Amino acid sequence: MKRSQFFCLSGFVDGHNACCGTxxxxGLNTCGGKKGAxxxxxxxDSTSHIFFDSYHCTESINRQAAHxxxxxxxxxxxxxxxxxFFNSNSEVSHVDIGRKGEIKVSLTMGHASSK
Structure with a gap:
């Protein structure tokens, strides 16, 4: 939510309007003539927006999220x-999704073990 509220700080021109639609x-899914529009x-320039259409984020915001x-x-x-997980000798040995949706990951990193 922070990026859509403070979109200028993240390098976006528009954090509210989708790039394509009506x-x-x-927010109406009419991009490209959908629904007979x-x-x-x-x-x-879609790189200046957070949302491409009513369902999809732009590549720019996805790239920031991945980073x-x-x-x-x-x-x-x-x-x-x-x-x-890629830059060390760690391996995921167990993933447990608890009753309340809490995820616990057991890691083995060299001789250390963490939960």
């Missing part, structure tokens, strides 16, 4: 950043 916030709006998950410098990325 209606309020270009003869008129729809298409932005000149955030890879680096893990945001508190929302836990228990470990993705690069940990």
């Amino acid at each position: 209606g309020l916030l270009r 003869t008129n729809y709006q298409l932005c000149p 955030t998950m890879w680096e893990g410098k945001d508190p929302s990325v836990r228990p470990l950043p993705l690069k940990t």
Whole structure:
């Protein structure tokens, strides 16, 4: 939600309107003439938007999300950043989805074990 509220800080021109569509916030799924639409709006540069249409984020925001998950410098990325699994000798030995949707991951990293 932060990126759509403070979209300018993330390098976007528009964090509310979709790049393609009609209606309020270009939120109607009419991009490319869907639903028989003869008129729809298409932005000149989708990289400046967070949303491409009413269902899809743009490649730009997906790239930022992937970078955030890879680096893990945001508190929302836990228990470990993705690069940990590729840049070390760690392996996921067990993934448990608890009753309340809580995910517990057991890792083996060298001689250390973490849950």
